Amino acid sequence: xxxxxxxxxxxxxxxxxxxxxxxxxxxxxxTLFCILFFTACEKEIKLNVKSNPxxxxxxxxxxxxxxxxxxxxxxxxxYDNININNLSNFFVHNARIVVSTDSDSVELxxxxxxxxxxxxxxxxxxxxxxxxxxxxxxxxxPDVSIYTVPLTNxxxxxxxxxxxxxxxxxxxxxxxxxxxxxxxxxxxxxxLLPHPNAAYADSFFQVYGWLQDPPTMGNYYRYFTxxxxxxxxxxxxxxxxxxxxxxxxxxxxxxxxKPIGSxxxxxxxxxxxxWDIADSVCTIKLCQIDKPHYxxxxxxxxxxxxxxxxxxxxxxxxxxxxxxxxxxGGYGSxxxxxxxxx
Numbered sequence: 215x216x217x218x219x220x221x222x223x224x225x226x227x228x229x230x231x232x233x234x235x236x237x238x239x240x241x242x243x244x245t246l247f248c249i250l251f252f253t254a255c256e257k258e259i260k261l262n263v264k265s266n267p268x269x270x271x272x273x274x275x276x277x278x279x280x281x282x283x284x285x286x287x288x289x290x291x292x293y294d295n296i297n298i299n300n301l302s303n304f305f306v307h308n309a310r311i312v313v314s315t316d317s318d319s320v321e322l323x324x325x326x327x328x329x330x331x332x333x334x335x336x337x338x339x340x341x342x343x344x345x346x347x348x349x350x351x352x353x354x355x356p357d358v359s360i361y362t363v364p365l366t367n368x369x370x371x372x373x374x375x376x377x378x379x380x381x382x383x384x385x386x387x388x389x390x391x392x393x394x395x396x397x398x399x400x401x402x403x404x405x406l407l408p409h410p411n412a413a414y415a416d417s418f419f420q421v422y423g424w425l426q427d428p429p430t431m432g433n434y435y436r437y438f439t440x441x442x443x444x445x446x447x448x449x450x451x452x453x454x455x456x457x458x459x460x461x462x463x464x465x466x467x468x469x470x471x472k473p474i475g476s477x478x479x480x481x482x483x484x485x486x487x488x489w490d491i492a493d494s495v496c497t498i499k500l501c502q503i504d505k506p507h508y509x510x511x512x513x514x515x516x517x518x519x520x521x522x523x524x525x526x527x528x529x530x531x532x533x534x535x536x537x538x539x540x541x542x543g544g545y546g547s548x549x550x551x552x553x554x555x556x
Contacts, residue, residue: 270306270389272540274361274380276372277501277547278395282313283362284322286384289539302327305359309384313370315377320370322361330355343445346473372544374398380542391535391542396502398546399433401425402463404498406552409488418488421468421496421552429461434508436545439471440497441489447471449487450519453503453511468498497551506534507543 274284286306311322330338331352338352349355363370372378372395382389401423409418427433433456438446449469469487489496503511509532517529533539 268385268387270382270384270387270538270540272380272382272389272391272535272538272542274391274540274542275545276313276378276393276395276543277545278372278374278398281363281368281371282320282322282378283360284311284380284382284542285358285360286382302357302359306384307359309361309382311361311383312381314379314381315373318370320363320367323364324359324361326359327355327357330358330360346445346447348445348473374546378542378544382538387537389535389537393507393534393542393544394504395544396433396504396546398500398502398548399426399428400500400548400550401498404468404496404550404552406496406554411484414484414488417491418485419491421470421489421498422465423468423498423500424463424465425500426463427456427459427461431456431460432505433460434503434505436501436503436508436511437468438499438501439468440499441470441493442495446497446499447473451515453508453515455508494554495551496554497549499547499549502546503543506532507541510534510541510543 269289271287271289272284273287274282276282286309287304288306307324307326309324313320313322330341333341333352335351338355339349342349342355347356374395374397377392377394380389380391380393403424405422407420407422408415409420421439434453435455436448436453438448438452440446448471450472452471467487470489470493472486513529513531517531531539534541534543
């Protein structure tokens, strides 16, 4: 095994993906099979689908050396129509959000799209990249609303080992949560391997890392990938724990993430997860997260992977938000890069 050096930096990313759907013949055959197999034991089941359009959905994070941010959206009915041109209607505005640790605290400020689009291009592009969004100018910033620190208090950033409490007051509701920023670890080395299929070896390659898990049981990881100057992205299974390799050293395949909005039903076994031969700098951010934070992403990704599958089982997404749904999570992160030499 060859060992290579890496460059350390810190960064932040939030990734969102579309739901997964399987179409065509697979769904048709699966449905016919179920009809034939279960006809003899048919039973009518009535589902009472409840919806709470007033429920608040939280997506918030804090990372070492970076300020906290929170995105608030509304839950919608299962049968509501979603118009992509009215995405701003789903964001929750005018909330009072306070993040506190020890004796220090900060009240977050809301930045809407009009403010974000008025920023210098370089700043807007950098902010968008933190959310996995690629834009070429501030005017292209999507219609979103983000809560983060005021410009007068940009020194309020995450610290490794600290516990951070979140309190949200909006629409006569109070939501709370807590998270921690665990001590991060990183790969001892990164290396490349060609695509295992010779027919694709001229177009794609693999990235691997050698990881030494700490000796204490209960380490939870999430990783992000970045090619050259693109934003950080995640794969469909971005979290793992040390249940089977506690305290051991092992190698791990690091799949390249996919852009926001990628259709998971278009999965290609020969190309998905592999890095493009044009990628010169392969950057990986490995994060340690606490158990509630891990459980959110684990169940969310399992839920997404089961959607559209007639044989999939329902997975309840676990939330660590009291009074709402979503996640407030801390990241203890280290970032490293493998620079390919042509």
